[in-house]
Amino acid sequence: MRLLSSKTSLRVRYSETDQMGIVYHANYLVWFEVGRSELFRELNLPYTQFEEQGLGLAVIEASCRYRKPSRYDDELVIITGIEHMSARGASFSYSVYREETLMAEGKTVHVFVDKDGRPANVRKFAIWQLLKPILEKQKNV
Numbered sequence: 001m002r003l004l005s006s007k008t009s010l011r012v013r014y015s016e017t018d019q020m021g022i023v024y025h026a027n028y029l030v031w032f033e034v035g036r037s038e039l040f041r042e043l044n045l046p047y048t049q050f051e052e053q054g055l056g057l058a059v060i061e062a063s064c065r066y067r068k069p070s071r072y073d074d075e076l077v078i079i080t081g082i083e084h085m086s087a088r089g090a091s092f093s094y095s096v097y098r099e100e101t102l103m104a105e106g107k108t109v110h111v112f113v114d115k116d117g118r119p120a121n122v123r124k125f126a127i128w129q130l131l132k133p134i135l136e137k138q139k140n141v
Contacts, residue, residue: 055112
């Protein structure tokens with residue numbers, strides 16, 4: 001069940017395709033990051049606020065299932081959803097569409113880390129006061 005989600009539109013650039021004219025598989029992970037960043041921005045929590053407080057959100061797991069090939073100049077929509085969020089980490093889901101066609105879907109799992117790369121409890125940071133309402137909304141879903 002998705003807690004929150006957002007839509008991000010993009011157009012496939014030529015540099016994102018391989019010699020066969022199909023989007024190179026690793027670009028989907030880049031697009032997942034774009035979707036995640038936009039979701040946080042829509043929540044008025046741009047990723048820079050985490051970094052300013054010495055926090056990072058490290059990827060510890062990533063997966064992508066490719067359904068249909070995307071090609072140069074396709075208009076795509078990435079739907080990014082927060083599946084789970086806690087004081088220690090979060091997981092996100094992604095669906096990539098061209099019009100009504102599901103092109104790919106994926107998931108990433110993250111852990112909050114401090115500036116030294118060690119696991120962090122976000123409750124110990126000021127940004128917790130902004131994240132707390134999101135977590136409370138999750139409990140009421």
